[in-house]
Amino acid sequence: MKKITILSIIICVLTLSACSEVKGNVSEETTNTYTYNLYYTEDCIKFLTKTIETDSHILSQSIIEELKKNEILDEEIKLMSFDKTENSVTLNFSEEFLTQLCRQGTSGEYYMIGSVVNTFLDAYDVTKVTILVNNDAFESGHVFYNTPLGRYE
Secondary structure, eight states, X not given: OHHHHHHHHHHHHHHHHHHHHHHHHHHHHHTOOEEEEEEEOSSSSXXXXXXXXXXXXOHHHHHHHHHHHTTSSOTTOOEEEEEEOSSEEEEEEOHHHXXXXXXXXXXXXXXXXXXXXXXXXXXXXXSEEEEEETTBOEEOSSOEEOSOBOOOO
């Protein structure tokens, strides 16, 4: 009987200590601060940047929110999925991304795509960004986006 009681106490202590470790990890994640350059344009002539600092533990969603706040992306656009490999990121947007892109002229499209690509290149320190809509390559009317994209100048 004594062995069962001692074993029960040990199990409780281990369980409680495991729970506090998980809480500690979550807390550490949410207190990380990330700094990145947000790319945008005001006149479709050149890219401008501003430094953004966030403590969000989901950096990709924070970037999308900043792109919306700065009127680069429409509010209804959703980032459906995000994947990062060693040298690239893949962004899978909702159909609304293509809808907004198709409303742009040639310059507007260039700066919309370039703002997204350059911001993610800098934030994740990668060399390529692949943009998908509903998990597929897409065409805007100006460009067929079926390959990874590098930096826009």
